[in-house]
Amino acid sequence: MTPTETVLSALTALFVNFDGEAARDLLAPGYIQHNPNVPTGAEAVIGFLPALKDSGFEATTHRVISEGDLIVTHNTYNNSQLLGADSLVSFDVFRVEDGKVVEHWDNLQAPLAETASGRSMTDGTATVTDLDKTAENKALVKGFVTDVLHGKAPEKITDYISTETYMQHNPYVADGLEGLGTFLAGLAESGTTLAYTETHMVVAQGNFVFTASEGVFGDAPTAFFDLFRVEDGKIVEHWDTVEEIPAEMAHENGKF
Structure with a gap:
């Protein structure tokens, strides 16, 4: 197999x-x-x-x-x-x-019954395509993670995310760059920290690129698992799950 x-x-x-x-x-x-x-x-x-x-x-x-x-x-x-x-x-x-x-x-x-975009956390495109662009799409998402998520050059966000189509499946974020901006502005206004500090895994196949990262959300150590769909050289769709990393675990292997 x-x-x-x-x-x-x-x-x-x-x-x-x-x-x-x-x-x-x-x-x-x-x-x-x-x-x-x-x-x-x-x-x-x-x-x-x-x-x-x-x-x-x-x-x-x-x-x-x-x-x-x-x-x-x-x-x-x-x-x-x-x-x-x-x-x-x-x-x-x-x-x-x-x-x-x-x-x-x-x-x-846990999913929400109502989301900011009207999309669920799992609906949307599921078919893997563009296998010949796997390396190119993986490099794009790696750049986005470094520049935007890790904050090296957040002003480059439009180099990575489409300004025309950005379908959002995070339940708290509306579609488009405007929806993402509104969400981040709300966090800043409330004094809530959202920071990616290390990305442990990047897995790519065709039009899909997955990343597993850790960081901080609020005051808590947090794991961020993100899936991006790339089309014509831009990120056009995003799914994720966010989970607090507990101080004590049932093993000694760590979250990552």
Whole structure:
């Protein structure tokens, strides 16, 4: 199987069939876990499956992108009270090695019923295209992350984001550069800090580029998982999940 097929088979085993034996064949015994609330190792995840099944847990995968040994899935989890809320939107990142899933990162956020843009956190374009532009699109998003998100040269924002079309799926931000500007101005007025300090992962496939970063939101250490869609050399669509990084975790692997 390809790395993508391995990950999708593991997700089916875990979250559709709740099949511990099938999952055990797909997860490395030393599976490295970065979800702060789940102990590391394959058996910790497999042992959780009966309770997850009994809870009526449902998983829907909206997008899948891959680069090398890293696979990113964009998911909705319903009946997910065992994970912290009735419904959660998640970006999950898996690393595959020798046909097994060996490492997992995720970022979870409860969706809002009403959003600033009228878009949900998961709708919009899902088809991977422009595979020949993967490197070009990855470089564009890396530039955006450095200049705008990390604040090196925020005035260059229109070099990266389309001034004509920018579809926003962050529930608190309206469409377009104007919507983003209004949101950031509101944070500044309230004295709320929003800062990206380090980007740990960039995964690109065609028109989609995913980044996993840490920083500060308000007074809390925070993980920012962002997905960007690029078209004709500009970022035209954005999804994300934002989650506070707890001081204590169920393992010693860290969030990243």
